Amino acid sequence: MQLAxxxxxxxxxxxxxxxxxxxxxxxxxxxxxxxxxxxxxxGVVHTLTSANLIRHMAPVRVLARLRQxxxxxxxxxxxxxxxxxxxxxxxxxxxxxxFAAISASTDSELRYDGDASVLHLLQVLRDRVGLAALRARxxxxxxxxxxxxxxxxxxxxxxxxxxxxxEIPTLLRDxxxxxxxxxxxxxxxTRCCGAYQAVDQPELVAERVTATAAQARAxxxxxxxxxxxxxxxxxxxxxPRNGAPLPVFYYxxxxxxxxxxxxxxxxxxxxxxxxxPPLRQRDRAQAKxxxx
Amino acid sequence: MSMTIRADSQANxxxxxxxxxxxxxxxxxxxxxxCAATCPFVAAMDLPPDRLIQQLRFGLPGVLxxxxxxxxxxxxSCAERxxxxxxxxxxMEALRLIAIRERGDRLAVAQLPAAxxxxxxxxxxxxxxxxxxx
Ligand code: SF4
Ligand code: SF4
Numbered sequence: 231m232q233l234a235x236x237x238x239x240x241x242x243x244x245x246x247x248x249x250x251x252x253x254x255x256x257x258x259x260x261x262x263x264x265x266x267x268x269x270x271x272x273g274v275v276h277t278l279t280s281a282n283l284i285r286h287m288a289p290v291r292v293l294a295r296l297r298q299x300x301x302x303x304x305x306x307x308x309x310x311x312x313x314x315x316x317x318x319x320x321x322x323x324x325x326x327x328x329f330a331a332i333s334a335s336t337d338s339e340l341r342y343d344g345d346a347s348v349l350h351l352l353q354v355l356r357d358r359v360g361l362a363a364l365r366a367r368x369x370x371x372x373x374x375x376x377x378x379x380x381x382x383x384x385x386x387x388x389x390x391x392x393x394x395x396x397e398i399p400t401l402l403r404d405x406x407x408x409x410x411x412x413x414x415x416x417x418x419x420t421r422c423c424g425a426y427q428a429v430d431q432p433e434l435v436a437e438r439v440t441a442t443a444a445q446a447r448a449x450x451x452x453x454x455x456x457x458x459x460x461x462x463x464x465x466x467x468x469x470p471r472n473g474a475p476l477p478v479f480y481y482x483x484x485x486x487x488x489x490x491x492x493x494x495x496x497x498x499x500x501x502x503x504x505x506x507p508p509l510r511q512r513d514r515a516q517a518k519x520x521x522x
Numbered sequence: 523m524s525m526t527i528r529a530d531s532q533a534n535x536x537x538x539x540x541x542x543x544x545x546x547x548x549x550x551x552x553x554x555x556x557c558a559a560t561c562p563f564v565a566a567m568d569l570p571p572d573r574l575i576q577q578l579r580f581g582l583p584g585v586l587x588x589x590x591x592x593x594x595x596x597x598x599s600c601a602e603r604x605x606x607x608x609x610x611x612x613x614m615e616a617l618r619l620i621a622i623r624e625r626g627d628r629l630a631v632a633q634l635p636a637a638x639x640x641x642x643x644x645x646x647x648x649x650x651x652x653x654x655x656x
Contacts, residue, residue, distance in 0.1 A: 238645075239644040239645070239648075240643045240644045240645045243643065243644050244641075244642075244643040244644070245643065271644075271648065273648075273652070274644075274645050274648040274649045274652060275596070275648075275649045275652050275653065277652075278544070278596065278609075278611055278612045278615035278616075279543040279544060279612065279615050279616050279619055280542070280543055280544075280545060281543055281619060282619075285652075308645065310645045310649070311645075383597045383598060383599075387597065387598035387599065387601070387602055388598050388601065388602065389602060396602050397602075420599075421562045421597075421599070422562050422563075422595060422597035422599065424562075424563075424595060425595045425596075425597070425646070425649065426595065426645070426646045426647075426649035426650040426653065427593075427595055427650075428642065428646050429629070429634070429638070429642060429646055429647060429650035430629055430634070430650065430654075431566075431592075431593070433566075434563055434566055434593065434595075437565075437566075438562060438563075459643050459645060460643055460645050460646055460649075463642070463643050463646065467641070
């Protein structure tokens, strides 16, 4: 299976390990991501007022380029890119007159009529590859590993573009259970982490990630597993430093570990593996077995 | 004691501008408070979303001085649950836009510490600029 791929800025900057892990697990599953020959920033947030229509141009330009490059669907790993591209796409389908007006004021390169599909990698794994195929590829089941899946906002809301039930999603749980992990859940899994407030109101983010990590820990979780590079940054940097913060992993890295891939292939440092007692014990046992 | 409140939309210019920018009709809100009960950041707001809407409708002064709409991060939790299908995040964005038009940008990149700029994921910085500057 081959799919066009839109990385977005953050995947190429602070979330390289997510891309590395994604490409590794997809190789193992026989899926090839073909990065778009040319792409620009998606604009990151969907414009919410009627005053700044021009700001819809960034995501639309991405989709217009995709069509020019001969593709009908595009995969992204970043939740914010996914949300912004999918909402612009919806607008292009539902209110083509708005786009005609914007296009008229720019160059003709930007003709786009909403005929592309935007996919999140999690949709590809669930709906194209299938969780059964994922389970079949597991070489080192994550038994004994207790994880708390965190969905955040952009995978789920607004429900017009969300990829799972906005109130009671099951996608990450199903995926992690397919890998053999024990899943700990709670109502804060779908509550916002504070997102970009990390820039100048980090106290808002700190309060949210602290509460969410506390819920995860109270349920017995040893790690938080998530998808969004901004959630990752917030949980990674703004959990309280007194007491051990819960380690944070991309789902792609956890899938890779279950596939038996090496931590280096997944952008994981030994330090991060050491934070997961069941994996550490397993690695030690294997090292011993290897030496014997 | 009696008090007269004029819910006169002609005179309420701010309400009209907010409705035009957001595409939302605030008369539809029936003040159930679901948005406030849902919002993960309501504790940091100086006025919960339902009361912000009420003050806008009554044309009460001081709405643009509030912090609430700078706290709102557009997580869409309230919008998913509002029984009147009001997109509160759009109302918040309209208020930000009006405040920025009147008083200028709320955030200056040049004033952020260099370490913050280096470590932040690009999506955080761009999103913050999009929400806090004109
Ligand atoms: S949830 Fe909707 S109807 Fe209820 S108070 Fe909030 S905006 Fe008004
Ligand atoms: S969109 Fe804004 S007001 Fe609504 S729940 Fe989220 S942060 Fe609160």
